[in-house]
């Protein structure tokens with residue numbers, strides 16, 4: 001392939017090389033952030049900074065020479081702040097929220113947890129699947145994916161689910177305060193189910209996931225949170241879970257993963273009370289591809305290619321929605337499954353909160 005030199009725009013070329021350099025740095029950052037997370041380097045800096053390499057090594061029982069290199073890599077990436085006058089490193093308030101405060105909705109380390117391991121574990125299978133068109137199920141992934149997903153999503157559920165998202169739905173907050181019946185489908189480790197159970201002590205909850213191992217962990221989490229008496233967890237698919245006359249059915253970041261989203265919608269319709277509400281939390285996406293070509297869209301298209309689309313194909317997807325389906329496409333599918341009302345109740349830069357009613 002030969003490129004006519006006159007057709008090359010130097011500025012665009014440099015921009016693209018810059019992007020690739022950034023990504024290469026990001027690849028290492030994925031591992032280095034995880035190391036920092038596991039060894040408590042960010043939290044030590046947040047608690048005791050500014051620190052130099054020797055002091056951080058002492059605080060965290062690690063070796064100074066590694067820490068010195070790690071600190072420089074982190075400062076080069078903008079993850080921590082270097083003061084050349086004192087030769088010490090610290091976390092700014094913003095860096096603390098993203099890297100050291102597990103309760104902050106901006107906390108991002110769940111996104112780095114095990115990422116290299118998870119991807120390396122499945123990359124060959126995904127490449128093969130590109131050729132065969134076959135799926136790779138959620139249950140086939142490295143176990144780290146299940147905990148990382150919980151840790152990645154939980155801070156935003158903790159910050160917004162009860163205070164903003166549920167109140168944005170018509171009448172749901174009042175119903176749950178009084179005492180309603182909720183089914184949380186595709187609940188994974190149960191983070192959303194437990195947050196709702198803690199907030200609405202008069203209501204009862206069923207958490208459902210087809211992945212047995214996740215349901216085992218969800219049960220443990222509910223025991224730890226002291227809400228096990230009001231949550232029943234069961235292993236079932238979204239098309240087959242038990243029960244009827246639910247006041248609310250919820251799905252957090254999982255509807256687009258499912259193989260038969262129209263069949264799932266029809267089952268939700270069947271299990272929901274006539275005045276019930278189906279709450280769908282989906283990754284934020286615009287309807288048009290060109291409007292999703294941005295950093296958030298890139299992360300979700302990445303998740304979608306590695307995890308979501310392969311999972312729905314593993315379940316015989318028709319259609320495979322992908323993680324960036326957008327409101328209009330979701331409305332079509334949900335409506336085809338038997339719902340007549342559908343609206344965007346709320347949104348964040350990362351999530352669409354959708355409400356469907358019979």
Ligand SMILES: C[S@@+](CC[C@H](N)C(=O)[O-])C[C@H]1O[C@@H](n2cnc3c(N)ncnc32)[C@H](O)[C@@H]1O
Nearest residue numbers: 138186187188209210211237238252253254258
């Ligand atoms: C991205 S995870 C989200 C988990 C959880 N809702 C959360 O927000 O942390 C997707 C979940 O959907 C579950 N899932 C996928 N297909 C399913 C199906 N057909 N029926 C029930 N659960 C399903 C997976 O096992 C996984 O736990």
